[in-house]
Amino acid sequence: MKIISKAGFTLLVLPLLLFVSAGSSNRTEASLNWSLGLLHVQSGDMLQFISPVQSSTGEKFRIVISPESTCFAYVVYESPHGDMIDVIYAGQIKKDETWYSSILEIILPGGLESFYIIVSLEEQKILTERISELKQGLEQRTESSPLAESSQKLAVMNEIFRLQAEVSQVKEEPPRPALMGGATRGTPGRNRGMEFSGLSIYVKTINIEH
Numbered sequence: 001m002k003i004i005s006k007a008g009f010t011l012l013v014l015p016l017l018l019f020v021s022a023g024s025s026n027r028t029e030a031s032l033n034w035s036l037g038l039l040h041v042q043s044g045d046m047l048q049f050i051s052p053v054q055s056s057t058g059e060k061f062r063i064v065i066s067p068e069s070t071c072f073a074y075v076v077y078e079s080p081h082g083d084m085i086d087v088i089y090a091g092q093i094k095k096d097e098t099w100y101s102s103i104l105e106i107i108l109p110g111g112l113e114s115f116y117i118i119v120s121l122e123e124q125k126i127l128t129e130r131i132s133e134l135k136q137g138l139e140q141r142t143e144s145s146p147l148a149e150s151s152q153k154l155a156v157m158n159e160i161f162r163l164q165a166e167v168s169q170v171k172e173e174p175p176r177p178a179l180m181g182g183a184t185r186g187t188p189g190r191n192r193g194m195e196f197s198g199l200s201i202y203v204k205t206i207n208i209e210h
Helices: 024-028 125-139 146-167
Strands: 002-004 034-040 060-067 071-078 085-093 103-105 112-120 176-179 192-196 201-209
Touching (some): 034 201, 060 071, 060 085, 060 112, 071 125, 071 146, 085 125, 112 146, 125 146
Antiparallel strands (some): 002 103, 034 060, 034 192, 071 112, 112 201
16 A cells, blocks of 8 residues: 655554554543544545455545544554554544545555554553654664564554453444534535544554455
8 A cells, every 4th residue: 555645744654454442441531432434535435444445456545533522543554464564643633623644545466454543532652652662763774673673563563452452341332424524524525434432542443455
């Protein structure tokens, strides 16, 4: 997958994957209501991503996140063979704002592109640290650093999987289609994403197969 950057944040490597959840301690905390969409650029449709999205070379997508409260969001891509990790975004999204990823274009070779999306009311400090370490490692890359870089990538993915395991123990409210256009969201009115609520942290995964 090729990322066509149209935003000001830093890209590290490539692909995407989404998945949402929350730890048992979050049950008594304030919950976050938010919407997640996968926008097909060519058609303008918001696609369902419950199962792997079937795509073809040349198709373009954007991930869309729209929270009702100010929150922290992390979007990380993992390549089909796990050899490439890309931090698409790590930072805050303001209340009632809509965040769009850069354009994600499907390119050869084929496989299963995975995007992990973590959205929470509070900053995930360990994940933030792991991402910062990975970014610094990539910026200071030398011929002797492949092993360290591999370790940093693994540390990011391990923290994502740890959060995923924690939040999956707590039952969230069933996702429902959410209008993401018109006066309430920033995409065309005919587009619909999925709305999530009931937890203070979510870990969602989006798979694109081609």
